[in-house]
Amino acid sequence: MxxxxxxxxxxxxxxxxxxxxxxxxxxxxxxxxxxxxxxxxxxxxxxxxxxxxxxxxxxxxxxxxxxxxxxxxxxxxxxxxxxxxxxxxxxxxxxxxxxxxxxxxxxxxxxxxxxxxxxxxxxxxxxxxxxxxxxxxxxxxxxxxxxxxxxxxxxxxxxxxxxxxxxxxxxxxxxxxxxxxxxxDFPGFAINPVFISSYMVLNNFYGDTYNAATLDEISKQALGVRYGIMWVLNGSGLGTAYHAAASMNEYLADSDVGYPPVPEPLKVQFESGKGWDLEDGPVLDDAAALTVVKEDLLGTIFTICTHLIEKDVVSQKDLELGVKTALAWPNGPFAMMNEMGMEEAARLVKQVVEKGLFKMPKTFAGGVPAAWEV
CATH class of the missing domain: 3.40.50.720 (NAD(P)-binding Rossmann-like Domain)
Structure with missing residues (x-):
């Protein structure tokens, strides 16, 4: 060696x-x-x-x-x-x-x-x-x-x-x-395709219904994390986040994986020179509205992670370990899918695919797959 x-x-x-x-x-x-x-x-x-x-x-x-x-x-x-x-x-x-x-x-x-x-x-x-x-x-x-x-x-x-x-x-x-x-070797490698698509989908909801504080809270609840995704973006810088989103979309949107569009709210916020205002009003108290965002966020994570395994970018074990280590999520994506049940995970994957965010992974193309071996 x-x-x-x-x-x-x-x-x-x-x-x-x-x-x-x-x-x-x-x-x-x-x-x-x-x-x-x-x-x-x-x-x-x-x-x-x-x-x-x-x-x-x-x-x-x-x-x-x-x-x-x-x-x-x-x-x-x-x-x-x-x-x-x-x-x-x-x-x-x-x-x-x-x-x-x-x-x-x-x-x-x-x-x-x-x-x-x-x-x-x-x-x-x-x-x-x-x-x-x-x-x-x-x-x-x-x-x-x-x-x-x-x-x-x-x-x-x-x-x-x-x-x-x-x-x-x-x-x-x-x-x-x-x-x-x-x-x-793959665009963004293993962890960034997961994190970047997560914040792209989340940022796309920003507007009249969802303020930054609400979106941050949704990510905390969905992932069980102490610091939400909007908070993390402020720490890493919105310029970095915007350019990474544009790069990943350019690489993968037209591929057999697919990728979300670059969120206009992220572009506008980056160009303003300010981070997300996490004190921008009360957190939305509407269970149905919160569920819409949470489902798209989790569906996105499950779909891109399945594609990464199918493309042999990374092993399932290493992706689970990588997400927990780099992003400090208490559970990796495969444990999350198993915990909620593969029927529910398959529904969320189908939902984001039908919205045009990704192409359908082969694992879920035939319906509900068996639980992941974690």
Whole structure:
């Protein structure tokens, strides 16, 4: 198996910094790459030194441990300084052309066996790695926000990814105290298709009948979560949410999976520059109206999850684990279906398919399937 000791991180931003800091804390040597020396210093002071000093001040880390971690981290503005890295994780902004160029630039300076991985959340790994020499050493390594807290990592295989590369990334993730799941290359991978379609369907109801507070409460009740979907969107940013929705719709709407339309309310709210106002009035007290939204939300989750299994994007076990770990839902989608009964689950799937949100999964095409083995 490929040995990983030195890790390069492209993009010294919130996500990149957290990924690198996590690796350094677990004993890896880390080299951050940014556009210029001034940015390298500013980001180091903010995301490494500043973040670790807060941990020391709170008693979560000793000064000696901080000094050890800082000693493992350096920064550079020159790709050539990444020549000796065993693994490089790209965590640049979500622009496909930029990411493709980054990998082409890396390919010129790193060893032929250096593993090249992208932390993209929606782009196909195969597309990003086109033209890279020795594509067997390329893969996706998708961390979830916030990367210093969220334990899930999707280890993504594209068609060319070798067993050695995949196994090295699974071992690297585990050594970083993460929960890795195996995912085959697919738009959005495994977890994002579930979460993005969930908020798209929910956001589409926003308007005269349903305020943001009501929609947030419906998601809390439907999923048994402490923090609702609208609250989570405010934390991750509506710009990110809107662009991810548009990207997923473009990828899948006309496929044999299907995907919901981009919600106009999400677009309008994003363009306003404000998050959802979760104090925007009382929560609706109309059981029938609340049920309409809850059924579409659950039907959406059940349908996309079934498609992901049928497409061999992810195993049922890993999808169940991934949803519970990344999204903090107490039950995964398959346990939820079993709990409510497959007849009711089939009714909800049929309902969202008839509304044109998805195509019918084969599992449900013949009527009510047997309960899932969870």
């Amino acid at each position: 490929a040995k990983i000791e030195t890790v390069g991180i492209i993009g010294f931003n919130v996500m990149g910094a957290a990924i690198g800091l996590n690796a350094a804390t677990c004993g890896y040597k880390v080299i951050y790459k940014e556009l210029n020396d001034e940015l390298v210093k500013a980001m180091y002071d903010r995301w490494v030194k500043g973040a670790l000093e807060k941990r020391v001040a709170k008693g979560k880390m000793t000064q000696d441990d901080m000094d050890k971690v800082c000693g493992l981290i350096t920064g550079t503005a020159d790709y050539k300084d990444l020549a000796d890295c065993d693994l490089i994780i790209e965590a640049a902004v979500e622009k496909m052309d930029l990411k493709i160029q980054i990998f082409k630039d890396l390919d010129k300076v790193v060893r032929p066996d250096t593993i090249l991985a992208s932390n993209t959340s929606t782009f196909l790994i195969e597309k990003l790695m086109e033209g890279i020499s020795n594509p067997a050493r390329t893969a996706g390594l998708h961390y979830f926000f916030p990367a210093n807290i969220n334990r899930l990592v999707e280890v993504i295989r594209q068609k060319e990814t070798s067993d050695e590369t995949f196994e090295a990334l699974m071992a690297f993730s585990e050594k970083n105290r993460k929960v890795p799941i195996k995912v085959n």
